[in-house]
Amino acid sequence: MRYLSALLFSLVFWTNSFAQNDSIVRYDTSQIQPLEITQGDLQDYLDDEAFNYEVVQAEDNWWDGVKNWFYNLIRRFFEWIFGVDSAAGYLAIFLKILPYILLVIFLYLVVRFFIKVNTRSLIYNENNPNMVLLSEEERILRTEDIQQLIKDALEAKNYRLAVRYYYLFILKLLSDRELIAWQLQKTNDDYMSELSGSHFKNDFNRATLLYDYIWYGEFNIDQDGYSKIEHVFASLKNSIIGNA
Structure with missing residues (x-):
C-alpha cells in the first residue's frame, strides 16, 4: 500500500511538471518583411466600377x-x-x-x-340619329338650308332638335349681317358680349338661355313647349331682319 501511494504521488507530480513546461509562451523572433503595395497594384481596383462606391447626387427635375x-x-x-x-x-x-x-x-x-x-x-348617338354634332355646326351654317332642317325636325316631333336648328338660324342671320363674328371656338357668351350694345340684346340673351337649357341641359320639350320658345325666337328673328 505504501508503494502504491508513492507511485500515485510521483505520477501526479510528473504530470503537473509536464503541463507547466508545455504552457511556456514561445516568441517568434524571425524578421518580418512588410508587404509593399504600389500605385500600379491599386490602379486595377480604381478602374473597376465594381469597387466604385462614389454616390452621385442626381439633379431634381x-x-x-x-x-x-x-x-x-x-x-x-x-x-x-x-x-x-x-x-x-x-x-x-x-x-x-x-x-x-x-x-x-x-x-x-x-x-x-x-x-x-x-x-x-x-x-x-345610337338613340338619336337626328342629333347635330358640334363639329357639324359650321357645315350647317354655311351649306345647309336651316329652315328646311327646322321643318324636318318638327315633322319628326324632335322639338329639342328644332330648337337647336332655330338657334343656329339666328346665329346665321347675325353673322350674315356682320352683327357678330361667328367662329367655331366661340361660346354663346361671346356672342352675348358682342351684342351688348344692340337694341335686341335682351331678346338674344333670353333665346340663348332657353337654348342652353334645352340643348346642353338635354331637356326634352313637347309641342306646347316648343310653341312658347318659337315665339321668343321668331320675335328675335324679326328684330334682326328689321335691323338690316
Missing part, C-alpha cells in the same frame, strides 16, 4: 420639385393638426406615400370621366 413641394405642404398641414414639430413613425411613412395615392386617385377620376363621356356619347 420639375416633377421632383412638384412632389417635394406637395409633400412639404402636406407635412406642414399634419404638423399643424397634431401639434408636432416633425412627423415620425407611421405618420412620416404615410406622408411620403400620400402624394402618390392622390396622384393615382386623380388619374383614375380623369380616366373614368373620359370613359363615361365617350360611352355616353356613343349611346346617345
